[in-house]
Amino acid sequence: MAGRDRQMALGVFFNHTGHHVASWRHPGAEADAGVNLKHYIRLAQTAEKAKFHFLFFADWLAVREASDLTLSRSAQYTAHFEPLTLLGGLAAVTEQIGLVCTCTTSYNEPFHVARKMASLDHMSGGRAAWNVVTSSFKAEAYNFGREAHYDHEDRYERAHEFVEVVKGLWDSWDDDAFPRDKDSGLYLDPAKLHRLNHEGKHLRVRGPLNVPRPPQGHPLIVQAGASDTGRELAAATAEIVFTSPLDIAAGKAFYDDVKGRMAKYGRHPDEMKILPGLSATVAATDEEAEEKFDYLQSLIHPEVGREILSMVLEGADLSGHDLDGPLPEISPMPEGGTPRGVIALARRENLTMRQLYLRLAGARGKRSTKGSAKTVADEMEEWFRAGACDGFILQPAYLPGSLDDICELLVPELQRRGLFQTEYRGSTLRDHLGFSRPRSRYAKD
Numbered sequence: 001m002a003g004r005d006r007q008m009a010l011g012v013f014f015n016h017t018g019h020h021v022a023s024w025r026h027p028g029a030e031a032d033a034g035v036n037l038k039h040y041i042r043l044a045q046t047a048e049k050a051k052f053h054f055l056f057f058a059d060w061l062a063v064r065e066a067s068d069l070t071l072s073r074s075a076q077y078t079a080h081f082e083p084l085t086l087l088g089g090l091a092a093v094t095e096q097i098g099l100v101c102t103c104t105t106s107y108n109e110p111f112h113v114a115r116k117m118a119s120l121d122h123m124s125g126g127r128a129a130w131n132v133v134t135s136s137f138k139a140e141a142y143n144f145g146r147e148a149h150y151d152h153e154d155r156y157e158r159a160h161e162f163v164e165v166v167k168g169l170w171d172s173w174d175d176d177a178f179p180r181d182k183d184s185g186l187y188l189d190p191a192k193l194h195r196l197n198h199e200g201k202h203l204r205v206r207g208p209l210n211v212p213r214p215p216q217g218h219p220l221i222v223q224a225g226a227s228d229t230g231r232e233l234a235a236a237t238a239e240i241v242f243t244s245p246l247d248i249a250a251g252k253a254f255y256d257d258v259k260g261r262m263a264k265y266g267r268h269p270d271e272m273k274i275l276p277g278l279s280a281t282v283a284a285t286d287e288e289a290e291e292k293f294d295y296l297q298s299l300i301h302p303e304v305g306r307e308i309l310s311m312v313l314e315g316a317d318l319s320g321h322d323l324d325g326p327l328p329e330i331s332p333m334p335e336g337g338t339p340r341g342v343i344a345l346a347r348r349e350n351l352t353m354r355q356l357y358l359r360l361a362g363a364r365g366k367r368s369t370k371g372s373a374k375t376v377a378d379e380m381e382e383w384f385r386a387g388a389c390d391g392f393i394l395q396p397a398y399l400p401g402s403l404d405d406i407c408e409l410l411v412p413e414l415q416r417r418g419l420f421q422t423e424y425r426g427s428t429l430r431d432h433l434g435f436s437r438p439r440s441r442y443a444k445d
Helices: 037-049 083-091 110-124 138-142 152-170 228-237 248-260 286-298 302-312 337-349 353-361 373-385 401-416 429-433
Strands: 009-013 054-057 098-104 128-133 220-223 240-243 273-283 367-372 391-394
Touching: 009 273, 009 401, 037 054, 037 083, 037 401, 054 083, 083 098, 083 110, 098 110, 098 220, 098 429, 110 128, 110 152, 128 152, 152 228, 220 228, 220 429, 228 248, 240 248, 248 273, 248 373, 273 286, 273 373, 273 401, 286 367, 302 337, 302 353, 337 353, 367 373, 373 391, 373 401
Parallel strands: 009 054, 009 391, 054 098, 098 128, 128 220, 220 240, 240 273, 273 367, 273 391
Antiparallel strands: none
16 A cells, blocks of 8 residues: 555554553453463454454563562562464464564574474464564573674674575475365475575584475564664565664654665565554543553562663663763664663753653663544654554553553554554465465576
Protein backbone atom coordinates (compact mmCIF):
# COMPACT_ATOMS: atom_id res chain seq x y z
CA MET A 1 0.00 0.00 0.00
CA ALA A 2 1.16 3.54 -0.66
CA GLY A 3 0.28 7.01 0.52
CA ARG A 4 -2.64 7.44 2.87
CA ASP A 5 -3.93 3.93 2.14
CA ARG A 6 -0.82 2.44 3.76
CA GLN A 7 -1.50 0.53 6.98
CA MET A 8 0.62 -0.17 10.04
CA ALA A 9 2.17 -3.51 10.88
CA LEU A 10 1.61 -4.19 14.57
CA GLY A 11 3.24 -6.79 16.76
CA VAL A 12 2.91 -7.29 20.49
CA PHE A 13 5.88 -8.17 22.70
CA PHE A 14 5.00 -10.34 25.70
CA ASN A 15 7.46 -9.94 28.55
CA HIS A 16 6.15 -12.25 31.30
CA THR A 17 4.26 -9.87 33.60
CA GLY A 18 4.67 -6.86 31.29
CA HIS A 19 7.25 -4.29 30.20
CA HIS A 20 7.10 -1.95 33.14
CA VAL A 21 9.93 -2.89 35.47
CA ALA A 22 7.52 -3.07 38.42
CA SER A 23 4.80 -4.88 36.46
CA TRP A 24 4.97 -8.04 38.58
CA ARG A 25 4.01 -6.02 41.67
CA HIS A 26 0.75 -4.82 40.10
CA PRO A 27 -2.29 -6.44 41.77
CA GLY A 28 -3.67 -7.39 38.35
CA ALA A 29 -0.49 -9.12 37.12
CA GLU A 30 0.13 -12.85 37.11
CA ALA A 31 3.20 -13.05 39.35
CA ASP A 32 4.13 -16.53 38.02
CA ALA A 33 3.57 -15.49 34.40
CA GLY A 34 6.93 -16.77 33.13
CA VAL A 35 5.89 -20.37 33.76
CA ASN A 36 2.11 -20.08 33.38
CA LEU A 37 0.91 -21.58 30.09
CA LYS A 38 -2.74 -20.59 30.63
CA HIS A 39 -1.56 -16.96 31.01
CA TYR A 40 0.16 -17.04 27.62
CA ILE A 41 -2.74 -18.78 25.91
CA ARG A 42 -5.08 -16.01 27.10
CA LEU A 43 -2.68 -13.32 25.87
CA ALA A 44 -2.15 -14.95 22.47
CA GLN A 45 -5.85 -15.43 21.84
CA THR A 46 -6.62 -11.86 22.94
CA ALA A 47 -3.99 -10.46 20.55
CA GLU A 48 -5.22 -12.64 17.69
CA LYS A 49 -8.82 -11.50 18.21
CA ALA A 50 -7.55 -7.90 17.89
CA LYS A 51 -5.80 -8.86 14.58
CA PHE A 52 -2.21 -8.19 15.67
CA HIS A 53 0.20 -9.37 13.00
CA PHE A 54 2.44 -11.28 15.39
CA LEU A 55 3.50 -12.13 18.94
CA PHE A 56 7.14 -11.53 19.91
CA PHE A 57 9.20 -13.28 22.59
CA ALA A 58 12.73 -12.36 23.66
CA ASP A 59 15.14 -14.82 25.24
CA TRP A 60 18.49 -15.13 27.02
CA LEU A 61 20.49 -18.20 28.02
CA ALA A 62 21.39 -17.49 31.62
CA VAL A 63 20.02 -16.25 34.91
CA ARG A 64 20.64 -12.53 34.80
CA GLU A 65 23.27 -11.46 37.29
CA ALA A 66 22.95 -8.61 39.78
CA SER A 67 24.73 -7.47 42.92
CA ASP A 68 21.51 -7.97 44.89
CA LEU A 69 19.11 -10.25 43.04
CA THR A 70 16.36 -9.71 45.64
CA LEU A 71 16.03 -6.04 44.61
CA SER A 72 17.14 -6.47 41.02
CA ARG A 73 15.08 -5.73 37.93
CA SER A 74 16.19 -9.24 36.95
CA ALA A 75 14.34 -11.05 39.74
CA GLN A 76 11.12 -11.42 37.75
CA TYR A 77 13.08 -12.78 34.76
CA THR A 78 15.07 -15.50 36.52
CA ALA A 79 12.79 -18.39 35.54
CA HIS A 80 10.68 -18.61 32.40
CA PHE A 81 9.74 -20.89 29.52
CA GLU A 82 12.07 -21.44 26.58
CA PRO A 83 10.19 -19.44 23.91
CA LEU A 84 10.37 -21.82 20.96
CA THR A 85 8.82 -24.56 23.09
CA LEU A 86 6.17 -22.09 24.27
CA LEU A 87 5.33 -21.04 20.71
CA GLY A 88 4.86 -24.68 19.75
CA GLY A 89 2.10 -24.79 22.37
CA LEU A 90 0.60 -21.47 21.27
CA ALA A 91 0.56 -22.62 17.64
CA ALA A 92 -2.00 -25.23 18.66
CA VAL A 93 -4.41 -22.72 20.23
CA THR A 94 -4.18 -19.93 17.61
CA GLU A 95 -4.90 -19.94 13.90
CA GLN A 96 -3.59 -16.78 12.21
CA ILE A 97 -1.32 -14.65 14.38
CA GLY A 98 2.42 -14.76 13.64
CA LEU A 99 4.81 -16.37 16.13
CA VAL A 100 8.21 -14.70 16.62
CA CYS A 101 10.91 -15.94 18.97
CA THR A 102 14.56 -15.30 19.68
CA CYS A 103 17.42 -17.71 18.99
CA THR A 104 21.06 -16.69 19.35
CA THR A 105 23.65 -17.28 16.65
CA SER A 106 26.42 -17.37 19.26
CA TYR A 107 25.32 -20.43 21.22
CA ASN A 108 23.41 -22.48 18.67
CA GLU A 109 24.39 -24.29 15.50
CA PRO A 110 22.62 -23.41 12.22
CA PHE A 111 21.18 -26.90 11.87
CA HIS A 112 19.46 -26.60 15.26
CA VAL A 113 17.83 -23.27 14.43
CA ALA A 114 16.88 -24.23 10.87
CA ARG A 115 15.24 -27.45 12.03
CA LYS A 116 13.33 -25.93 14.94
CA MET A 117 12.08 -22.91 13.01
CA ALA A 118 11.06 -25.06 10.03
CA SER A 119 9.17 -27.34 12.41
CA LEU A 120 7.36 -24.39 14.00
CA ASP A 121 6.48 -23.06 10.55
CA HIS A 122 4.91 -26.40 9.60
CA MET A 123 3.14 -26.79 12.95
CA SER A 124 1.63 -23.29 12.70
CA GLY A 125 0.72 -23.38 9.00
CA GLY A 126 3.33 -20.79 8.03
CA ARG A 127 3.39 -18.31 10.93
CA ALA A 128 6.96 -18.58 12.24
CA ALA A 129 9.66 -15.91 12.43
CA TRP A 130 13.17 -15.98 13.90
CA ASN A 131 14.55 -13.03 15.86
CA VAL A 132 18.30 -13.17 15.21
CA VAL A 133 20.47 -12.11 18.17
CA THR A 134 24.18 -12.52 18.91
CA SER A 135 23.86 -12.62 22.76
CA SER A 136 24.87 -9.78 25.04
CA PHE A 137 24.68 -10.95 28.67
CA LYS A 138 28.12 -11.97 29.91
CA ALA A 139 26.68 -14.81 31.97
CA GLU A 140 25.48 -16.56 28.81
CA ALA A 141 29.07 -17.26 27.75
CA TYR A 142 29.73 -19.14 31.01
CA ASN A 143 27.02 -21.67 30.19
CA PHE A 144 28.73 -22.65 26.94
CA GLY A 145 32.32 -23.13 28.01
CA ARG A 146 33.51 -19.58 27.36
CA GLU A 147 34.84 -16.88 29.66
CA ALA A 148 33.61 -14.11 27.35
CA HIS A 149 31.50 -13.63 24.24
CA TYR A 150 32.99 -13.54 20.80
CA ASP A 151 34.07 -9.96 20.21
CA HIS A 152 31.49 -7.61 18.67
CA GLU A 153 32.71 -7.79 15.07
CA ASP A 154 33.18 -11.58 15.15
CA ARG A 155 29.70 -12.05 16.62
CA TYR A 156 28.09 -10.16 13.77
CA GLU A 157 30.32 -11.71 11.12
CA ARG A 158 29.30 -15.14 12.41
CA ALA A 159 25.66 -14.03 12.46
CA HIS A 160 25.76 -13.02 8.78
CA GLU A 161 27.15 -16.43 7.84
CA PHE A 162 24.80 -18.23 10.25
CA VAL A 163 21.66 -16.69 8.71
CA GLU A 164 22.76 -17.59 5.19
CA VAL A 165 23.44 -21.18 6.25
CA VAL A 166 20.01 -21.45 7.89
CA LYS A 167 18.34 -20.15 4.73
CA GLY A 168 20.33 -22.67 2.69
CA LEU A 169 19.18 -25.50 4.95
CA TRP A 170 15.56 -24.41 4.58
CA ASP A 171 16.04 -24.96 0.83
CA SER A 172 17.27 -28.55 1.36
CA TRP A 173 14.15 -29.95 -0.29
CA ASP A 174 12.19 -28.62 -3.26
CA ASP A 175 8.60 -27.71 -2.48
CA ASP A 176 7.32 -30.81 -4.32
CA ALA A 177 9.99 -33.23 -3.07
CA PHE A 178 7.53 -35.39 -1.10
CA PRO A 179 4.79 -36.84 -3.36
CA ARG A 180 4.01 -39.57 -0.77
CA ASP A 181 2.23 -41.56 -3.50
CA LYS A 182 0.92 -44.75 -1.95
CA ASP A 183 0.00 -46.30 -5.29
CA SER A 184 3.47 -45.98 -6.83
CA GLY A 185 5.33 -46.35 -3.56
CA LEU A 186 7.21 -43.08 -4.19
CA TYR A 187 7.49 -41.30 -0.85
CA LEU A 188 10.10 -38.75 -1.89
CA ASP A 189 11.97 -37.75 -5.03
CA PRO A 190 15.75 -37.94 -4.35
CA ALA A 191 16.43 -35.62 -7.30
CA LYS A 192 14.75 -32.83 -5.35
CA LEU A 193 17.10 -33.15 -2.36
CA HIS A 194 20.01 -30.68 -2.03
CA ARG A 195 23.05 -30.82 0.24
CA LEU A 196 24.32 -27.40 1.21
CA ASN A 197 27.99 -28.36 1.66
CA HIS A 198 28.79 -25.01 3.28
CA GLU A 199 32.37 -24.31 4.32
CA GLY A 200 32.90 -20.78 5.60
CA LYS A 201 35.06 -18.84 8.01
CA HIS A 202 32.99 -19.71 11.07
CA LEU A 203 30.79 -22.63 10.06
CA ARG A 204 30.91 -25.98 8.24
CA VAL A 205 27.53 -27.57 7.54
CA ARG A 206 26.83 -30.33 5.03
CA GLY A 207 23.06 -30.71 5.27
CA PRO A 208 20.42 -31.55 4.16
CA LEU A 209 17.80 -30.58 6.72
CA ASN A 210 15.54 -33.42 7.87
CA VAL A 211 12.41 -31.25 7.67
CA PRO A 212 10.60 -30.44 4.38
CA ARG A 213 10.80 -26.90 3.02
CA PRO A 214 8.74 -24.61 5.31
CA PRO A 215 5.29 -23.40 4.21
CA GLN A 216 6.66 -19.83 3.98
CA GLY A 217 9.72 -21.01 2.08
CA HIS A 218 11.76 -19.22 4.71
CA PRO A 219 10.31 -18.19 8.09
CA LEU A 220 10.71 -14.42 8.45
CA ILE A 221 13.97 -12.98 9.77
CA VAL A 222 13.73 -10.40 12.57
CA GLN A 223 16.66 -8.34 13.86
CA ALA A 224 17.17 -5.63 16.48
CA GLY A 225 20.77 -4.44 16.38
CA ALA A 226 21.32 -0.67 16.63
CA SER A 227 25.10 -0.52 16.11
CA ASP A 228 26.58 -0.02 12.67
CA THR A 229 27.30 -3.74 12.30
CA GLY A 230 23.80 -4.53 13.55
CA ARG A 231 22.30 -2.22 10.94
CA GLU A 232 24.33 -3.95 8.23
CA LEU A 233 23.03 -7.34 9.38
CA ALA A 234 19.48 -5.98 9.28
CA ALA A 235 19.92 -4.49 5.80
CA ALA A 236 21.29 -7.77 4.50
CA THR A 237 18.93 -10.24 6.16
CA ALA A 238 15.96 -8.81 8.10
CA GLU A 239 12.34 -8.52 7.09
CA ILE A 240 11.28 -7.07 10.43
CA VAL A 241 13.55 -4.71 12.38
CA PHE A 242 12.73 -4.06 16.03
CA THR A 243 14.22 -0.72 17.04
CA SER A 244 14.08 1.70 19.97
CA PRO A 245 14.40 5.39 19.01
CA LEU A 246 13.25 7.76 21.74
CA ASP A 247 12.02 10.57 19.47
CA ILE A 248 10.66 10.95 15.97
CA ALA A 249 13.84 12.52 14.57
CA ALA A 250 15.92 9.56 15.73
CA GLY A 251 13.29 7.19 14.35
CA LYS A 252 13.35 8.85 10.94
CA ALA A 253 17.17 8.85 10.86
CA PHE A 254 17.32 5.14 11.72
CA TYR A 255 14.60 4.31 9.19
CA ASP A 256 16.31 6.14 6.34
CA ASP A 257 19.74 4.77 7.23
CA VAL A 258 18.81 1.09 7.41
CA LYS A 259 16.51 1.12 4.39
CA GLY A 260 19.18 3.06 2.52
CA ARG A 261 21.63 0.19 3.02
CA MET A 262 19.40 -2.46 1.47
CA ALA A 263 20.14 -1.76 -2.21
CA LYS A 264 23.71 -3.05 -1.99
CA TYR A 265 22.27 -6.41 -0.94
CA GLY A 266 19.88 -6.46 -3.89
CA ARG A 267 16.87 -5.70 -1.71
CA HIS A 268 14.02 -3.19 -2.06
CA PRO A 269 12.96 -1.06 0.96
CA ASP A 270 9.45 -2.55 0.82
CA GLU A 271 10.97 -5.94 1.72
CA MET A 272 11.47 -4.74 5.30
CA LYS A 273 9.20 -3.43 8.08
CA ILE A 274 10.88 -1.20 10.66
CA LEU A 275 8.91 -1.32 13.90
CA PRO A 276 9.89 0.72 16.99
CA GLY A 277 9.02 -0.63 20.40
CA LEU A 278 6.31 1.36 22.17
CA SER A 279 5.08 0.86 25.71
CA ALA A 280 1.62 2.41 25.76
CA THR A 281 -0.57 2.94 28.82
CA VAL A 282 -4.07 3.43 27.42
CA ALA A 283 -7.28 4.36 29.21
CA ALA A 284 -10.65 5.97 28.52
CA THR A 285 -9.21 9.45 29.24
CA ASP A 286 -5.78 11.07 29.43
CA GLU A 287 -6.27 11.62 33.15
CA GLU A 288 -7.08 7.99 33.83
CA ALA A 289 -4.05 6.86 31.81
CA GLU A 290 -1.84 9.21 33.83
CA GLU A 291 -3.17 7.70 37.05
CA LYS A 292 -2.50 4.15 35.82
CA PHE A 293 1.03 5.05 34.80
CA ASP A 294 1.81 6.92 38.03
CA TYR A 295 0.68 3.93 40.04
CA LEU A 296 3.09 1.64 38.22
CA GLN A 297 5.89 4.18 38.63
CA SER A 298 5.27 4.25 42.38
CA LEU A 299 6.10 0.54 42.51
CA ILE A 300 9.70 1.00 41.23
CA HIS A 301 12.33 0.44 43.92
CA PRO A 302 15.11 3.11 43.64
CA GLU A 303 17.89 0.52 43.37
CA VAL A 304 16.01 -1.19 40.58
CA GLY A 305 15.81 2.17 38.82
CA ARG A 306 19.58 2.65 39.17
CA GLU A 307 20.21 -0.85 37.80
CA ILE A 308 17.90 -0.27 34.84
CA LEU A 309 19.70 2.94 33.98
CA SER A 310 23.07 1.19 34.17
CA MET A 311 21.80 -1.57 31.90
CA VAL A 312 20.48 0.87 29.30
CA LEU A 313 23.89 2.59 29.35
CA GLU A 314 25.61 -0.74 28.56
CA GLY A 315 26.84 -1.47 32.08
CA ALA A 316 28.00 2.00 33.12
CA ASP A 317 28.93 2.07 36.83
CA LEU A 318 26.46 4.44 38.51
CA SER A 319 27.03 3.25 42.09
CA GLY A 320 27.98 5.96 44.53
CA HIS A 321 26.28 8.71 42.54
CA ASP A 322 23.36 10.65 44.04
CA LEU A 323 20.11 9.65 42.35
CA ASP A 324 18.97 13.27 42.67
CA GLY A 325 22.12 14.56 40.98
CA PRO A 326 23.00 14.71 37.28
CA LEU A 327 24.03 11.73 35.17
CA PRO A 328 27.83 11.38 35.53
CA GLU A 329 30.14 11.36 32.52
CA ILE A 330 29.99 7.97 30.79
CA SER A 331 33.32 6.63 29.56
CA PRO A 332 33.88 4.98 27.22
CA MET A 333 30.94 6.30 25.22
CA PRO A 334 28.61 3.39 24.34
CA GLU A 335 28.52 2.35 20.68
CA GLY A 336 24.80 1.56 20.43
CA GLY A 337 22.25 4.13 19.32
CA THR A 338 19.91 3.76 22.32
CA PRO A 339 22.53 4.53 25.03
CA ARG A 340 23.74 7.58 23.12
CA GLY A 341 20.15 8.79 22.80
CA VAL A 342 19.58 8.37 26.54
CA ILE A 343 22.71 10.36 27.39
CA ALA A 344 21.65 13.10 24.97
CA LEU A 345 18.17 13.17 26.54
CA ALA A 346 19.62 13.59 30.04
CA ARG A 347 21.89 16.46 28.96
CA ARG A 348 19.27 18.19 26.83
CA GLU A 349 16.58 18.22 29.52
CA ASN A 350 18.97 18.51 32.50
CA LEU A 351 17.47 15.43 34.14
CA THR A 352 18.63 13.94 37.41
CA MET A 353 19.41 10.23 37.50
CA ARG A 354 16.10 9.60 39.30
CA GLN A 355 14.15 11.58 36.69
CA LEU A 356 15.99 9.74 33.95
CA TYR A 357 15.35 6.27 35.31
CA LEU A 358 11.69 7.14 35.89
CA ARG A 359 11.55 8.24 32.25
CA LEU A 360 13.17 5.02 31.05
CA ALA A 361 12.69 2.30 33.62
CA GLY A 362 8.99 1.74 33.09
CA ALA A 363 9.51 0.62 29.49
CA ARG A 364 13.07 -0.69 30.08
CA GLY A 365 14.73 1.83 27.80
CA LYS A 366 12.12 1.80 25.03
CA ARG A 367 9.82 4.72 24.27
CA SER A 368 6.69 4.96 26.38
CA THR A 369 3.52 6.96 26.03
CA LYS A 370 0.23 7.29 27.86
CA GLY A 371 -3.20 8.70 27.24
CA SER A 372 -6.60 8.03 25.77
CA ALA A 373 -6.89 5.94 22.62
CA LYS A 374 -7.09 9.17 20.61
CA THR A 375 -3.95 10.61 22.22
CA VAL A 376 -1.87 7.48 21.69
CA ALA A 377 -3.19 6.93 18.16
CA ASP A 378 -2.34 10.55 17.28
CA GLU A 379 1.27 9.96 18.33
CA MET A 380 1.52 6.67 16.45
CA GLU A 381 0.00 8.20 13.33
CA GLU A 382 2.45 11.11 13.46
CA TRP A 383 5.44 8.74 13.43
CA PHE A 384 3.88 6.58 10.72
CA ARG A 385 2.98 9.48 8.41
CA ALA A 386 6.43 11.05 8.90
CA GLY A 387 8.16 7.94 7.56
CA ALA A 388 9.79 7.11 10.89
CA CYS A 389 8.35 3.57 10.97
CA ASP A 390 6.17 0.98 9.24
CA GLY A 391 4.23 0.29 12.41
CA PHE A 392 5.08 -0.64 15.99
CA ILE A 393 5.79 -3.48 18.38
CA LEU A 394 3.56 -2.65 21.32
CA GLN A 395 4.85 -3.54 24.77
CA PRO A 396 2.01 -3.72 27.33
CA ALA A 397 3.04 -2.20 30.66
CA TYR A 398 1.58 -5.04 32.73
CA LEU A 399 -0.24 -8.20 31.74
CA PRO A 400 -2.98 -8.99 31.10
CA GLY A 401 -4.58 -5.61 31.95
CA SER A 402 -2.57 -3.34 29.65
CA LEU A 403 -3.06 -5.70 26.69
CA ASP A 404 -6.81 -5.68 27.30
CA ASP A 405 -6.81 -1.86 27.28
CA ILE A 406 -4.82 -1.76 24.04
CA CYS A 407 -7.07 -4.27 22.31
CA GLU A 408 -10.35 -2.77 23.54
CA LEU A 409 -9.50 0.94 23.16
CA LEU A 410 -6.46 1.62 20.96
CA VAL A 411 -6.86 -1.00 18.23
CA PRO A 412 -10.44 0.06 17.34
CA GLU A 413 -9.28 3.69 17.12
CA LEU A 414 -6.48 2.76 14.72
CA GLN A 415 -8.91 0.68 12.67
CA ARG A 416 -11.43 3.54 12.57
CA ARG A 417 -8.70 5.74 11.04
CA GLY A 418 -7.91 3.08 8.43
CA LEU A 419 -4.42 2.66 9.90
CA PHE A 420 -4.73 -0.98 10.93
CA GLN A 421 -6.27 -4.11 9.48
CA THR A 422 -9.68 -5.42 10.50
CA GLU A 423 -9.03 -8.89 9.04
CA TYR A 424 -5.95 -10.98 8.39
CA ARG A 425 -4.55 -10.97 4.88
CA GLY A 426 -3.97 -14.56 3.71
CA SER A 427 -2.94 -17.43 5.95
CA THR A 428 0.80 -17.03 6.59
CA LEU A 429 2.78 -14.33 8.35
CA ARG A 430 4.29 -13.38 5.00
CA ASP A 431 0.76 -12.95 3.65
CA HIS A 432 -0.23 -10.80 6.63
CA LEU A 433 2.69 -8.43 6.06
CA GLY A 434 2.52 -8.37 2.27
CA PHE A 435 5.86 -10.16 1.75
CA SER A 436 6.38 -12.56 -1.14
CA ARG A 437 7.39 -16.18 -0.58
CA PRO A 438 11.11 -16.59 -1.41
CA ARG A 439 12.08 -18.95 -4.19
CA SER A 440 14.44 -21.77 -3.38
CA ARG A 441 18.03 -21.14 -4.44
CA TYR A 442 17.75 -24.38 -6.41
CA ALA A 443 14.56 -23.47 -8.29
CA LYS A 444 14.85 -23.61 -12.05
CA ASP A 445 13.58 -20.65 -14.09
